[in-house]
Amino acid sequence: MTRLKDLPGTIPVFPLPGALLLPRARLPLHIFEPRYLAMLDDSLKTETRLIGMLQPNAVPGREAKGLHRIGCAGRITQFSETEDGRYMVTLTGISRFRVLREVDGFTPYRRCEVSWEGFERDLQGAETDDSFDRGRFMNLLDRYFSSKDLSADWPTLQEADDELLLNSLSMLLEFTPEDKQALLEAPSLSTRRETLVTLIEYALRGGEEDLIQ
Numbered sequence: 738m739t740r741l742k743d744l745p746g747t748i749p750v751f752p753l754p755g756a757l758l759l760p761r762a763r764l765p766l767h768i769f770e771p772r773y774l775a776m777l778d779d780s781l782k783t784e785t786r787l788i789g790m791l792q793p794n795a796v797p798g799r800e801a802k803g804l805h806r807i808g809c810a811g812r813i814t815q816f817s818e819t820e821d822g823r824y825m826v827t828l829t830g831i832s833r834f835r836v837l838r839e840v841d842g843f844t845p846y847r848r849c850e851v852s853w854e855g856f857e858r859d860l861q862g863a864e865t866d867d868s869f870d871r872g873r874f875m876n877l878l879d880r881y882f883s884s885k886d887l888s889a890d891w892p893t894l895q896e897a898d899d900e901l902l903l904n905s906l907s908m909l910l911e912f913t914p915e916d917k918q919a920l921l922e923a924p925s926l927s928t929r930r931e932t933l934v935t936l937i938e939y940a941l942r943g944g945e946e947d948l949i950q
Contacts, residue, residue, distance in 0.1 A: 738860065738861075739831055739832070739860055740860070741853055741857060741860060743785070744785070744787075744810075744831075744832065744853050745783075745785060745787065746850055746851065747840055747848055747849065747850050747851070748787050748788065748789045748810055748834070748848065748849065748851055749776045749779065749780060749787075749788055749789065749844070749846055749847070749848050750788070750789040750790075750791050750804070750808065750836075750846075750847050750848065750849050751766075751773060751776065751788055751789065751790055751791070751846075752791045752792070752793045752804055752847070753790065753791075753792075753793075754792060754793055754914045755792075755912075755913075755914050755917055756790060756792075756917075757790075757809075757907060757908045757917040757920060757921060758790040758809040758811050758828055758830045758908070759809060759830050759904045759907065759908060759920075759921065760809065760830040760831065760832055760833065760859040760860075761829070761830055761863060761900065761904070762829075762830045762901075762904045762905065762908060763814070763827050763828065763829050763830070764790070764811060764827065764828045764830070764908065765825070765826070765827050766824075766825075766826050766827070766828065767823065767824075767825055768823060768824040768825075768826060769823045769824075771845065772845035772846045773846060774822070774823075774824060775844065775845050775846060776788065776844070776845075776846040777813070777816075777824050777826060779844070780813060781813060781816065785812065786812050786813040787810045787811065787812055787813075787831065788810065788811055788813065788828060789808045789809070789810045789811075789834060789849065789851065790808055790809050790810070790811060790828070791804045791805055791808035791836070791849075792804070792805045792808070792914050792915075792917060792918050792921075793805075793914070804836060804839070804849075805836075805918055806835055806836045807833060807834070807835055807836070807918075807921060807922050808833065808834055808836065808851075808921075809830050809831075809832070809833045809834070809921060810830075810831050810832055810833075810834055810851075811828025811829055811830050811831060812828065812829050812831050813826055813827070813828060814827050814828070814829040815827035830859075831859070831860070832853055832856050832859035832860055833856040833859055833921065834851040834852065834853050834856065835851060835852045835853075835854075835855065835856075836849045836850075836851055837849070837850045837851060837852055838850050858925075863898060863900045863901075864899070864900050864925065864926035865898075865899050865900070865926065866899045866900075866903070866926045866927045866930055867927075868927055869899050869903075869927070869930060871895075871899075874930075874934065875891075875894070875895070877934065877937055877938070877941075878894075878906070878937065880941060881910075881937045881940060881941055884940070884941060899926060899930075900926055903926060903929055903930050903933060904926075904929070906933060907920040907929060907933055910933075910936075910937075912936055916936055919932055920932055920933065920936075
C-alpha cells in the first residue's frame with residue numbers, strides 16, 4: 738500500500754479535457770505527442786512512476802493554460818510501445834492532490850508542486866456507500882443507456898462492487914469537463930453517487946419526468 742510519506746512533492750501533469758482518473762480505478766491512455774512521450778520516459782525512470790491527471794481550466798478571462806487545482810495521480814501499471822513509437826499505457830489511480838504551484842523547468846511537459854493533504858482516504862481500501870439503492874440506480878442507468886442507444890454488460894454491472902460501479906461510470910459516461918471535475922472533487926463515494934445521479938437525471942430531464950428523487 739502506498740503511504741503518504743512516499744508520495745513526491747512534485748509530479749509531471751497531463752492536462753486532458755474530459756479524462757477522469759479516480760483512486761483505485763484504471764485509465765488507459767494512448768500517448769503520441771513528443772512532449773508526453775518524454776514525460777512517460779522520465780516517469781518510468783522514477784520509483785513511483787506517477788503522472789498527475791488534471792482538467793484544463795479554460796475559463797473566459799483567465800490564462801489559456803490554466804489548470805484546475807485538484808487532480809488525481811496515477812501510477813503507470815501497464816506499458817507497451819507500438820512499432821511507430823507511440824505508447825499505450827494504463828494508469829492506476831493512487832490519490833487525488835491539490836496543485837500548489839506550477840514548476841518552471843526545462844522539460845517539454847508541465848510539472849506541479851502538489852499537496853496530498855486532505856486526501857488520505859484515497860490511500861486506503863475501497864469505499865462503500867451504505868445508502869446506495871442499487872436497484873433504483875440501475876433502473877435510472879437503464880433509461881439513460883436507452884436514451885443514448887448504448888448497450889451494457891448488465892450482469893457485470895450488477896456484480897461490480899459499489900466503488901467500481903460508480904467510479905467506472907463516472908469515468909466512462911460522456912459528461913462535460915466541468916462535470917467530470919465535480920465527480921473528481923466529491924469528498925466521498927456517496928457524494929459522488931449523488932452527483933452522478935444528478936448528472937444522469939439532468940441528461941434525461943428533457944424526455945422523462947419520473948426521476949429518482
